[in-house]
Amino acid sequence: MQEAFVALGANIGDRESSLKEALRRLANDPGLKVRRISSVYETAPVGFTDQPAFLNMTVSLETELEPLTLLRRLLEIEQEMGRVRDVRWGPRNIDLDLLVYGEVSMESTELTLPHPRMGERAFVLVPLREIWPPHSTFPWEAEFSSFSLQEEGISRWADWDGLEQRKEI
Numbered sequence: 001m002q003e004a005f006v007a008l009g010a011n012i013g014d015r016e017s018s019l020k021e022a023l024r025r026l027a028n029d030p031g032l033k034v035r036r037i038s039s040v041y042e043t044a045p046v047g048f049t050d051q052p053a054f055l056n057m058t059v060s061l062e063t064e065l066e067p068l069t070l071l072r073r074l075l076e077i078e079q080e081m082g083r084v085r086d087v088r089w090g091p092r093n094i095d096l097d098l099l100v101y102g103e104v105s106m107e108s109t110e111l112t113l114p115h116p117r118m119g120e121r122a123f124v125l126v127p128l129r130e131i132w133p134p135h136s137t138f139p140w141e142a143e144f145s146s147f148s149l150q151e152e153g154i155s156r157w158a159d160w161d162g163l164e165q166r167k168e169i
Ligand code: X6L
Pocket: 008, 009, 010, 043, 044, 045, 046, 047, 048, 054, 056, 088, 089, 090, 095, 121, 123
């Protein structure tokens, strides 16, 4: 059994409902067990900045699926939820990115692990740091420490239980 870390993002449609729906689909997959769930953050768009703010969070999954099989399952959930790939780095109703899979380091056209650009992305590292196993070193601690939430346009939006109760904190 491996622990894999996944980033979720949404910035069009009902963002909260999309995150909940994606979590429900992950939790209901017989090959996956949702282990840890971060808070939800509202984050300023990066890359292509002329688009609505995102809600971002991370989860960890316990799985026996191989990394590529897990990646394809994540992309399948995006498809099932009606994701349209239009503008590169553009708005999306749901995004599921495989960040880390156990200790696996690999590089292929379809999948590179750990995710090659995650160290530059505060909207990934902030929620990931929250759910990282407490007794193991966070590999992006230096990058994490250099971020200012205010400068990065990141604010805590809700904890997961609060979101499920449709309450903001
Ligand atoms: C220079 C060039 C600086 C490109 C940054 C960063 C491109 C991130 C793409 C970049 C660059 C991305 C999200 C987002 C996107 C998200 C927030 C991407 C892909 N996804 N902004 N922008 N949250 N806040 O999930 O991650 S597009």
